[in-house]
Amino acid sequence: KAGVTQTPRYLIKTRGQQVTLSCSPISGHRSVSWYQQTPGQGLQFLFEYFSETQRNKGNFPGRFSGRQFSNSRSEMNVSTLELGDSALYLCASSLGLADREGYGYTFGSGTRLTVV
Amino acid sequence: QQPVQSPQAVILREGEDAVINCSSSKALYSVHWYRQKHGEAPVFLMILLKGGEQKGHEKISASFNEKKQQSSLYLTASQLSYSGTYFCGTVYSGAGSYQLTFGKGTKLSVIP
Numbered sequence: 519k520a521g522v523t524q525t526p527r528y529l530i531k532t533r534g535q536q537v538t539l540s541c542s543p544i545s546g547h548r549s550v551s552w553y554q555q556t557p558g559q560g561l562q563f564l565f566e567y568f569s570e571t572q573r574n575k576g577n578f579p580g581r582f583s584g585r586q587f588s589n590s591r592s593e594m595n596v597s598t599l600e601l602g603d604s605a606l607y608l609c610a611s612s613l614g615l616a617d618r619e620g621y622g623y624t625f626g627s628g629t630r631l632t633v634v
Numbered sequence: 635q636q637p638v639q640s641p642q643a644v645i646l647r648e649g650e651d652a653v654i655n656c657s658s659s660k661a662l663y664s665v666h667w668y669r670q671k672h673g674e675a676p677v678f679l680m681i682l683l684k685g686g687e688q689k690g691h692e693k694i695s696a697s698f699n700e701k702k703q704q705s706s707l708y709l710t711a712s713q714l715s716y717s718g719t720y721f722c723g724t725v726y727s728g729a730g731s732y733q734l735t736f737g738k739g740t741k742l743s744v745i746p
Binding site: 522551561566573574621624625626627628 | 636664666668674675676677678680681683721723732733734735736737738739
């Protein structure tokens with residue numbers, strides 16, 4: 519079966535612009551989480567969605583937002599890009615609630631965002 | 635609060651064993667383990683739930699000590715394919731603590 523699909527794979531943006539990243543979870547998975555990965559900070563939690571509702575949000579500024587659609591596909595948006603936003607953005611999907619129901623995450627290959 | 639992993643890096647020869655530890659200062663509900671190879675996505679290895687038993691996956695197994703709020707990942711008879719960065723992810727007990735928080739990772743290199 520198809521894995522978690524993230525688009526685009528690579529993106530170069532200029533400071534001040536905004537960007538939208540897309541994630542299509544595995545069919546049947548209702549939970550989608552987003553992480554920012556950088557060499558210095560590792561995997562930093564952005565937010566998690568389950569059945570179109572945001573369950574939790576990480577410690578990121580309001581410029582980072584997301585949403586989930588009825589088909590479980592998710593998007594995250596970053597407005598007013600800063601150089602420090604350059605990172606690999608990973609999306610992960612889970613059949614249910616990974617934290618409480620014992621399901622693991624399946625990660626996508628990520629979107630590599632470079633802000634210049 | 636981010637769990638603490640140790641060691642940060644380890645080099646093994648094929649066939650040797652390794653232990654990676656993951657510690658938390660807060661009460662844990664569950665611990666996840668993932669492996670990420672260079673340029674690839676993290677891959678789920680196993681999850682340990684509070685009150686659960688030690689899990690195993692081929693020659694990779696893990697334990698969860700609830701009293702110490704610590705989990706350990708055991709890699710036995712290591713193979714070249716075990717190389718990568720291992721991350722533990724923790725979920726804390728208590729209401730409102732839903733997110734999976736990852737440690738900074740342990741880089742494992744297996745050499746011939």
